Amino acid sequence: ADGGLGLDEAGHLGVGGVHHQQVHALFADLAEFVVFGQCVFGQGNENSPLALVGEAPGRFEAEQGLPFVGTAGKNLDALLAMADIRREEIYITNAVKFRPARPGKRAGTFTNRPPAAKEIARCRDYLLKELSVVQPEIVATLGNTPLRALLGQAAPAIGGVHGKLLKTDEFPFQIFPLYHPASVIYNRALSDALEEDMRALGELMRQNESADASV
Numbered sequence: 636a637d638g639g640l641g642l643d644e645a646g647h648l649g650v651g652g653v654h655h656q657q658v659h660a661l662f663a664d665l666a667e668f669v670v671f672g673q674c675v676f677g678q679g680n681e682n683s684p685l686a687l688v689g690e691a692p693g694r695f696e697a698e699q700g701l702p703f704v705g706t707a708g709k710n711l712d713a714l715l716a717m718a719d720i721r722r723e724e725i726y727i728t729n730a731v732k733f734r735p736a737r738p739g740k741r742a743g744t745f746t747n748r749p750p751a752a753k754e755i756a757r758c759r760d761y762l763l764k765e766l767s768v769v770q771p772e773i774v775a776t777l778g779n780t781p782l783r784a785l786l787g788q789a790a791p792a793i794g795g796v797h798g799k800l801l802k803t804d805e806f807p808f809q810i811f812p813l814y815h816p817a818s819v820i821y822n823r824a825l826s827d828a829l830e831e832d833m834r835a836l837g838e839l840m841r842q843n844e845s846a847d848a849s850v
């Protein structure tokens with residue numbers, strides 16, 4: 636009755652259940668990498684048919700221990716609203732579980748940097764295990780980092796595959812590449828493409844739900 640979303644009778648999400656414990660147990664030994672703030676786990680509906688995978692936490696995410704709560708999060712929320720996707724009904728996580736940062740200009744400050752290939756590789760197992768617990772039907776990747784985390788060096792350039800469902804032999808889910816919300820801010824054409832792709836993703840999700848409900 637919940638469209639496969641894992642809501643309980645009161646309409647609450649499955650947080651606190653077996654899935655939640657399984658997902659969090661996966662991260663216990665990443666603690667050594669967490670230099671800035673906290674490790675950031677996935678958040679949301681751990682039974683969702685859709686998982687969104689970002690790049691890595693930024694400052695606000697690492698402070699709060701939650702994905703996409705800073706500026707990129709505001710942009711993501713606006714895009715989800717446009718696509719008629721409720722943030723709480725999906726699962727949101729990152730390819731890298733800690734904030735990649737380097738010392739800033741002023742002493743004691745840090746600025747974000749892109750995650751190194753080594754860091755992406757170090758987190759890959761966690762991402763795959765996390766996805767195997769959640770078992771989404773579609774994994775929407777935001778930007779190049781999560782696409783590379785999943786597909787490795789063979790990952791196609793995002794410009795050619797965004798907004799298309801990719802099937803692979805390796806994964807039980809399909810991959811739906813999206814541009815990263817932070818990368819389109821100053822580019823009208825890219826931000827239009829991201830909006831259009833996000834709307835298409837919303838449609839896909841709803842088709843999926845009605846297909847599930849009819850079996």
Ligand code: URA
Nearest residue numbers: 689690691702703707
């Ligand atoms: N950008 C990301 O890719 N992930 C976050 O959690 C925040 C910003």
